[in-house]
Amino acid sequence: DALQNFKKAAEKIGFSTEFITKDDFSQLSEYDALFIRETTSVNNHTYHFSRAAYADGLVVIDDPWSILRCSNKIFQNERLKQNRIKTPETVVLSKSNYRKLQISHLNFPMVLKQPDSAFSLGVEKVDTTEELENSLEKLFKLSDLVIVQEFMPSQYDWRIGVLDQAALFACKYYMVKGHWQIYDWKSGNSNNWGKVETVALDEVPPAVIKTAVKAASLIGDGLYGVDLKIVNGEVFVIEINDNPNIDAGVEDQVLKDELYNKVVRSLFNRIEINRNIAQFVTV
Incomplete structure (x- = not known):
């Protein structure tokens, strides 16, 4: 499978590789790099591992700020807008001050998302006002903010x-x-x-x-x-x-x-850069 292919590629260029689980947190400092191949979330061990590994000086993919930024759809939308990258028309609704007028310019169907939605979970399509109200009621129980976007089939x-x-x-x-x-x-x-x-x-x-x-x-x-x-x-x-x-x-x-090979070479190159920086600082 893909994990074995990564292992094979890594060992070909000189890495010694080990598969670890969430139970191996105490061993992180023994490694030069951490390559996470598990669905990440700021609310589970993947983010905890990423932060700790980065703090210990390891090369990390996925690094903690990538996990944080990618798990926040509101941050993404703002960054994309600021850089003039087109996205579906988007409105962020707040549970405390939601007004229908905020989305009156959007036509049905609409797509509703939790800010940390992933793999199509926490995402719903609504076709009517009744469906919209029902979905918002449900999503606001899970999050204080809900993203509403135009549907692009x-x-x-x-x-x-x-x-x-x-x-x-x-x-x-x-x-x-x-x-x-x-x-x-x-x-x-x-x-x-x-x-x-x-x-x-x-x-x-x-x-x-x-x-x-x-x-x-x-x-x-x-x-x-x-x-x-x-x-x-x-x-x-x-x-x-x-x-x-x-x-x-x-x-x-x-x-x-x-x-x-390309992914593994990227990890290898990052380790080399880290070592060169460390040597430069030491001198």
């Missing part, structure tokens, strides 16, 4: 993997048949993912690559998955994700082993 989303502020891989994530998202949590069957088509970077519209790299650079220089749509010839960023999917036989279809 499309056959697929572009997912551009970005590493070191350069495009790494490109996929088309298709919507689940009969559903509006790439993942259908309510389907109740195992076939709840949409089709994924991996394509060569030179087959991707240049504006998609350029926008994805610019958007990811607003988060940091780590490993990201940027989701975008093309609507009426314009490119819109839907969201920026840390810890993007890299599954054997899917995202690596085009680059094969080179995808894993």
Whole structure:
């Protein structure tokens, strides 16, 4: 699987690698780098590990600020707006002062999101005022803020993997048949993912690559998955994700082993840079 492919690539360039779990926190300082391959959240051990590893001087992907920024859709929306990157029309509603007038300019259907939503969880589409009120009531029980966006239907989303502020891989994530998202949590069957088509970077519209790299650079220089749509010839960023999917036989279809090599080389180069900085400071 992908983890074994990463291990193989790492050992090929001289790394000694170990798989660790959340029970191995006390061992972090023994390593030079931490590469997290688990769904991250500021509320679980992944963020705790990332912060501690960074504080101990390890090279970390995903670094703590990337986890923090990617888990906050409100921060993302503001950063993208400030840098003139197109996004769906977005309004942030507060539980304490919500007014219908705030979203009167948006047409149905609308998409509602929790600020820390991920993997299509905490995201709902509403088609009527009644559905809107019901969904807001439910979401406001989970969060003081709710993001409301215009709905942009499309056959697929572009997912551009970005590493070191350069495009790494490109996929088309298709919507689940009969559903509006790439993942259908309510389907109740195992076939709840949409089709994924991996394509060569030179087959991707240049504006998609350029926008994805610019958007990811607003988060940091780590490993990201940027989701975008093309609507009426314009490119819109839907969201920026840390810890993007890299599954054997899917995202690596085009680059094969080179995808894993590139990620591992990035870790290696970061360690070398850290060591050179340390030597310079010591002198």
